[in-house]
Amino acid sequence: MANGSTSHYPAAPAAQGIESHTLCVLVDNEPGVLARVIGLFSGRGYNIDSLTVSETEHEKHLSRITIVTRGTPMVIEQIKNQLERLVPIHRVIDMTVSGPAIQRELAMVKVRGKGDDRVEALRLADAFRARVIDAGPESFVFEITGASDKIESFVALMLPIGLVEVSRTGVVAIQRGPEGM
């Protein structure tokens, strides 16, 4: 509502800065665990910009979920606390504040074109260290890994050449240095 401050319910917080954070979440790999995490985000109105999940330690039945989310500092703190209190969740690390971390995603980019366009596409792919993983007389599929903004630049450059579609994994992240999560 427009004038939240005059309601008995707490007013919407004054426009605080919105931050993007990358969270790594270690969970028991059991049925429904992803539904719990996603249900938490949808139920409490948090944003998910990117989500990846896969089993990472088979013997211990542990999966690692990487979530990129946005919110005010208070909301980000709530998200972490709410995640941590879910029973099958072991740890939550905020990669954005816990020290230097590396964030990567993988994308497959399909481009259609002939003649000069093909040459230009290959030249750009080379500059971005993207690999050709499928080629036909009229198309390429490139595989590219890197930080999200690098992938976005690459995709933007392919658009005028003949971008057909993009498939992205979403972000995965790991901390630099010898320590594990």
Place this chain on the structure above:
Amino acid sequence: MTTKKAAVSALGREMTGAEMVIEALADQGVEHIFGYPGGAVLPIYDALFQQSNRLQHILVRHEQGAVHAAEGYARSTGKVGCVLVTSGPGATNAVTGLTDALCDSIPIVCITGQVPTHLIGNDAFQECDTVGITRPCTKYNYLVKNIADLPGVLHEAFHVAKSGRPGPVVVDIPKDIQFAKGLYAKPKEIAHKGYQPKLKGDLERIKAAIEMMRHAKRPLFYTGGGIINSGPKASELLRELVKLTGFPITSTLMGLGAFPASDQRWLGMLGMHGTWEANWAMHDCDLMICIGARFDDRITGRLDAFAPHSRKIHVDIDPSSINKNVKVDLPIVGDCTHVLEDMVRLWRAGSGATEKKALADWWQQIEKWRARKSLAYRNTPDLIKPQYAIQRLYELTKRRDVYITTEVGQHQMWAAQFFHFEEPHRWMTSGGLGTMGYGLPAAVGVQLAHPDALVIDIAGEASVQMTMQEMSTAVQYRLPIKIFILNNQYMGMVRQWQELLHGGRYAESYSHSLPDFVKLAEAYHAVGIRCDKPGELDAAIREMIGVKKPVIFDCVVDPDENCFPMIPSGRAHNEMILGDAAESIDEAVTEAGKVMV
């Protein structure tokens, strides 16, 4: 969720899944279970039938009633409340109760039957996605797809329900698993890998808290349901700490009874319908010591005007309660009992409050606020005022072993204001969800746990009709609960808001076509009493207390009375209105305030 945590000792005894349910409940110390049978739980009912009286099953009349009864049982004893319902409609009927228990942090284990595993997902008869539906309204839930997991899951369910911040846990058991045979093992020490609530508070922070308390000039304890959750020891320690410090104390609706209402340092309940002195003290304090309360919006009112000059300490076992609505200066994650123990010890070790003069001034200010007598109301000779009815009920029962439950509405607030509690676990009310229909079944659960006590549901004529059928349960099990209805012929709380916010347009808030509650009681083979004259009230209440059967007491009260004090929409703590100021309410409520009520 099936789980691998369910390691079963090879030395376990072989039995069916249904028998395991009975064994596990008995091993967890369960004596009573509230339930309702159906196709998907028949094997468990069969096992119940064949067991040798270790468990008593209480047949309710609606599954919502089963959960509320278990809540009343749990809240009045500190034990886990237990529920058994069938698949599909049995499970969905339980959802309101489960959500209620989640909001108010009540430990419940609810066992639901499910269609056989091979039919799950097939739209089988009475199938519903119980774990999907209850995921957001439970602390945790399990679907057991393998008999080997069942004993471990059952034991873990109790552990999760009662440890940390308590809450409801659902165990969904397909019918084929109830028939399957496996090895049952007794509960062992459960050490969940991920889930380990922190009990002990950080000592450095507690020391810092004590430092802040020693230097405070206008300190205030703001306490809540967490003290009750933590157990009777927490209440004892709280009393000690308040005595040692000499600080004033207020509590939320959920925390009533943790501190004796008769104590001079008690300011009464705070919040929307709290006392003048409690809310003003919150507004003007320079140090707020919040213990086991969660800064609910019925407490804070307008956030930007909430206790503007205060520093805040917050003790809570759930980190997600901290800094959720209000940013605090010193968070302490831990269990109330543990943290209070440290606080008492550290306060004793030091040299007491250094600001004696300031504290005396603070008390003087508080006494001025108290002198306004914010709960005052005007009695009339011909109509029973609802406040008067609660006052008389309190005076005539206070020397007895009494437990109070409530429904939701004005009567609930008047009960909180006028019935005074000296002990924890005596007050059962639906605070977070505000579930009409909670009080009657909750009273059934309380009476079962305390057979010789006087258990009274302070009810509204609208709320009580939502779960009235549990009268039949009370009669069946000879539970002499007293349903004390403040019959104002309105959904009074709704009518009050309509009067204050919607120009007196009473849309659908009149309680039309009410039953004759006396005859209704008699139809249930219980006792009905009606009273509509102030002069006859005492005698009627005495009569009610004397009856050793369930009673419905139809107390006909002034239909137009409003509940004050009240912090109206769009206002801060210090803008609360009192009964005498009722004429000025219309202008006190702003247009925008209507939107979010």
